[in-house]
Amino acid sequence: MNIFIEYSLFIYFLPLLAFLVNIFFGKRLPRHGDWVSIGAVLITLALSMAMFAGMLFSYDPDFRVESSFTWISLGDFVIQLGFLVDNITITMLLVVALISSMSHIFSIKYMEGDPLYSRYYAYLSLFTFSMNGIVLSNNLMLLYMSWELVGLSSCLLIGFWFAKKSAADAGMKAFMTNRVGDIGFFIGIMLLFTAIGSVSYSDIFSGVANGKITGTLLTFAGVGLFFGAMGKSSQFPLHIWLPDAMEGPTPVSALMHAATMVAAGVFMMVRLFPIISPDALVFVAYIGGFTALFASTIAITQNDIKKVLAYSTVSQLGYMIMSVGTGAYVAAFFHLVTHAMFKANLFYGSGSVIHAMHHALHKKHDHETDPQDMRNMGGFKEKMPITYWSMLVSTFAIAGVPFFSGFLSKDAILAGSLSFANHHPEHFLLPVFGFGAALLTAFYMFRLIYMTFHNEPQMPELIEEIHESPKEMTFPLVLLATLSFFIFYTLPYFNPFSDHGWFTYVIEAKTSLVHGAPSAHAIAEGIHHSHLPAMIISLLVAGLGILLAWQMYLKRKLSAERYANKFSTLHRLSLNKFYVDELYERFIYTPVLKLAGKIAFLDWDLYDKYVVDGFGKFTEWFADLIGKMDYDGLDQGIVDGTGRSANRLGDILRNLQTGQLQNYILFALFGVILIVIIQTMV
Amino acid sequence: MVSNILSWLIWLPVAGMVAILLIPRNKEEVIKIVAAVSTGLQLWLAIMLWLNFDSASGSFQFMENVAWIPSFNISYALGVDGLSLPMIILTPLLSFLCIFVSWKIDRGVKGYFALFLLLDTGMIGVFLALDFFLFFVFWELMLLPMYFLIGMWGGPQREYAAIKFFLYTLVGSVLMLIAILALYFTCGNTFSIPELIEAAPGALEGSIWWGMSAIKVIWILLFVGFAIKIPVFPFHTWLPLAHVEAPTAVSVILAGVLLKMGIYGILRINYPMLPDAVFWFAGALAVLGLINVIWGAMCALAQTDLKKLVAYSSINHMGFAMLGMAAVIAASGLHGENYIAAQAGITGAVFQMFNHGTISAMLFILVGVIYDRAHHRDIDGFGGLARQMPVYAGVTMVAFMAGLGLPGLSGFISEFMCFMGAFPVFRVIVIISTLGIVLNAAYFLSAYKRIFFGELNEKYSGLSEIDGRELFTLIPLAVITLILGVYPGPFLNMIKETMSVLIDQVVLIGNFAVIP
C-alpha cells in the first residue's frame, strides 16, 4: 500500500479512536482525557506535515494516489469507498490538522473546569474525523456521509452549552439548515449515479467527459451538489445558521465556523469543479457574489464581536464560491487556505478577548454585562498586546493589505471576477459585488479593531482586571498570525504582489470536462490580464475602507451615529440582518408547523375519528338497523304476529267456552238443527 | 446443527408457554425466567440458522414438508431464504429483549408471558411458512395474543385500541383469505407457495373477473391485506393508537416485527406470484410511499406525545421501504434493464425493513424508560434531562440519529438505497420525498431538544438514570445499528441472491404489456 494511503488511514481513524475513548472513558481518565484527543490530533498534524513535505519534494502538479475497497456489492449495484490523495487533499489536510490542533490546544484553558470537558474533546475529535473524511474521500458517498457527520458534530458543539436555550436552538438550526442543503446534494448524487452508475470521482469525471450526462441534467446535478455547498458554506439564503452558531465555544467557532467545516462547501466545489456545467457555475457565482456583499453589509453594524466575525466569514465564503463560479477555482482554494489561517486567528483573538472580559466580569460579580459586546470594550491594546498584534496582522490580511496573505488570494479572486465580466459583460455585477465587499470588509474589520483595542475604555472599572490570556491561548494566536504573512504562500519567490509560488504551482487549474466550458488556459490568461486593474482597484477600495473606519471610530471625525440616523432604514435593515430570520420564521417555519398541525388534526381528529371510526359507527348503526328490522319487523311483526293473531282469535272464541256442559250440548243441538235446516234447504 | 431447526424455532415458544401455564400463578420470577430461556434458546437457534445459511443460494433452504390435510393439498411446509432470514433473526432477538423490557409487568404475569410466547410462535411461523394455508393460520394465530396483550395490559384507551387493531387486521385477513382461495382454485388446487409461484403467472393470464384482469383482482385483495399491516396510508390509523396504548414490549413487537409482515408478504407473495401486476401497480406503490413519507413526517412533527411521534415515524420510515420496493421495475426492458437501480431499491427495502425493526424497537424502549420514571410522555413536559440522565440522553441520541438517517448508522444506508433505486424510475416522486429527510430531522431533533436541552425541569431533578436491565435491552440494538451502518456488507450479501432471484421472477416472467 502506498505510504500516503497508509498515512491517510492513520489520519482518518486516529481521531475516531480518540472520540470513542473519550466518549466512553473520558471522565475516568486523568485530565478528563483531553490528552487523548490532543495526542490524536497532533499525530494527525505530524502525518499531514509529512505528507505535505512529501508533496513539496515531489513538486508534481499531477500527483495523485487513490485506493478504494468495495463497501456494498449487490451484483450490479456496487459502491466503493476510498481515499484520494492529491495536492488539494494534502494541502487541505494540513489546514484541517493545523487549525484543529490549535483549537485543541486553545481549548485546554478556554474550556477549563467545564463539567463536560471530556465530552467536549470527544466531539472535537468526532469533528476532526468527519472533516478528514470529507477531505480524503474519493467518492460522493463517503463525502456525503462525512458531510452529514460534520453537520452532526457541528450541531453538538454549537449546542454544547445545551442548558442555554439559544445554544440548543442554534445547534438544531445548524443541523436543519445543513440538511436542507443536503437534499440538493443528495439529488445531485442520485442524478450522477443514475447516469453513470458509480459514485467515485474518477468514474464520474470520465463519465461526464464521455458525455454520459450532459445539458440540463448535468446543470441540475451541479446545482444540486452546490446546494450542499450552500448549506455547509452558509451561502445566502442558507446562511442563517452560521451567525447563530456563535453560541458555541469560541475555539469551536474558530475551527469549524471559520476555517474548516464551512470551507467544506468550497472544498467540494473545488474538487468537483471539472464536472460543473457553465450554466450551473453562473448560478454559483451569483450566489457567492451576492452573499459576499450581503453579509458584509450586515457585518458593518453588528456590535457582538463574534457576530461581526461570523458575517465576515459568510462574506469571505461568498468570495470563494463566487471565485469557483467564475472559473478561478484555484484562487478560491487559495483563499480558503489563507482565510483559514487569518480567520481562525481572528476568532482565537476574539476568544481571548471574551475570555478576559468574562474573567474580569466574573471578578466584579457582574453577570449582566455581555462579554461579547464591543461597546463594552475599548482600550485593551496595552492590556493584551499579543492578542492585539496578532489580531491586527490578521486584520491586515483579511482587509487585503499588501505583504499579507489575504491580499494575494483576494486579489486572485477579484481578478477572476473581473476577467469573467470582461468575457461576459452581462455579468458585470459580479466584480461589483466583489469590490463592494472588499470595501466593506476593510471597514468593518478596522471598526472591530478600533472599538475593541483602541480609544479609551468604555468600562473603566473593568480595565484593571483585563489580562493577557495564558500561553495555551496565545500560542495559536502567534503561530497563525505568522502564517498570515505572504511569504508562506509565495515561496520560493519573494514578490509580495504576485501569488506566483509553490501553491499555484502544485494546485494547477484543470480544464473543465464539460463540453463547451472554457479551458483552464483561457481562464488563466484572462485572470493574468485582469491582474493589474484588479489589484489597483482592490488597493483603492481597501484603503478607502480603512480610512473610513479610521475617521469614524478612531479619530471620531465622522460620527457613526449621524450616518446611522441619516440612513436609518438601511441601518435598521443591516442591524437586523435584513430580517431574514424573521422572514423564514414567518414564511417557512410557522406555516410548516401549522401545516403539520393541520395534517395531524386531519389525520387523527378527522380522518381517524370520522372516516375510520365512521366506518365502525356506520357498521354499528347498520347492524342496529338490521337488528331492529329483524326483531321488530320480522320476528315481532311476522313470526310472532301469527301467534298473536291466533291468540286474539282464541280470546274471542274462548267466550263461547263457558265451561258448562249444558251450553255445549245446546250448541251441539243448535248445530244439528242448523245442519238439518241447511240440508233441507239444499 | 439441530435437525428440523425451523420447527424447533416455531414450537419452542409454545413449549415455553405450556411450561408457564403449568407454573403456579404466584411464582412470577420462575415464569419470567422460563420465558427468557425459551426465547433465548430460540435466538440461539436463529443464530445457528444464520451461521449455517448458504448465502450463495437464492432459493429456499432447510425445507421441511409434511402432509397436513392431504385432501385439500395442505401441508406443513417450512423454509427460509434471504428474504425471511433477516426477520428470522430479528424476531427472536426482539422477543428475547422484550422479555426483559416487560420484566416489571406487575399484573397478570402468567397470562402476559404465556400470550407473549404464543405471539412469538405466530410471528416466526408467518416468516417460515411455505404453505399458504399455514401462512394464514400463523397470521391469524398472531392476532389473538396481540389483541389480549393490548386489551389487557395497555394504557387507558386499551380496549378501544385493541378492538380497532383487531378489526382492522381482520379486514385485511379476510381479503387475503379470498385471494388465497382464488389462487387455490385457479392455480391447480395447491397451497404450496413455491408451486404457486411457478403456476400462478401462467394460470391467471388472460382470465377476466368482473371486467378486470384476475391478476389485478388478486393483487388488490392481497395488497390491501398487507397494506393494512405495513401500514400504508390511508389504512394507517390503527397504528398510532395501538402503539400508544400497547405496553412497551408490545409496541416494540408491533413496530419491529408486525409492520414488516406487510412488506414481507408483498415481496413473498405478490411480487413473484403476480409479476404482471407489479408493473401495473409500481407507480401507485411509489406514490403511496411518498404519501407515507410526507404524511407520517408531518404528523410526527405536530405530536406532543413522544410515543405517538415514534409511531408516526414508523409510517414515515415504511414509506421509504415502499419507494424501494417500487424500484424493482427499473430492471425491466421498459426502463432500460437498469438492474443497478432494481437491486438497490429492493435490497434497500428489505434492509430498511430490518433496520426499522431495530431502530424503532430502540425508540419504543426509550420511550418506555422515560414513561416508567415520569409517568407521562408529553414532549414539552420535560426539559434539560441531558444533565440529569446523561447516559439515557446519549443512547437516545444514537436512536434518534439512527431514526433521522445519520450516516454511520444503519438507517441511512437503507434509506439511501431505496432512494437510489427508485430515482431512475420515479424521479419526481423521489425528489419530493427527499423532503422527508428534512422533516425527519426536524421532528426528531426538535423532540430531542425539547426533552433534553434547556434548563432542567425542577420536577424531574430526582429522576434516576437508566438502569442496567434497560441498557441491556438497548445496547444490542444500538450495536447492530452501528455495525450495519458502518459495514453493511455481510448483511447485504446474505440477502442479495434471493433479491436477484426475486427481481428476475418479476421482470423476466412479468409481462409489462397492458393487462386489462
Added chain:
Amino acid sequence: MDQLHNYLLIASVLFSLGLFAVITRRNAVAVLMGVELILNSANLNFLAFSRFGGMNFNGHIFALFVIIMAAAEAAVALAIIINLYNNYQSINVDEAGQLKR
C-alpha cells in the same frame, strides 16, 4: 197400533225429554237421569228397527250393549258426582268450572 212410527214417536219424545233434562237441570244426578233417558230412547229405536226392519237380532244385541254400557256409565258418573260433591260440597254442575279458569 203395532206400527213402527208409534215406536219412533215414543222414542223421540223420550229423547227430547232426556235432552231437555240434560240441558236444563243443574243437578248432576238429574243430568245423569236425562242421559239415561236418551240412552233408552236409542234402545227403543234399536228394538223397533229390529222388529220391523228385518234385522234379526242385531238390534237386540245393540240394546243389550247399551244397557250394559249405561250401567257402567252410571257407576262412573256417580263416582264423579260423589267426588264432585266431596270437592265442592254441591252437585251443581255450574260450580264445577275449574278447568275453564
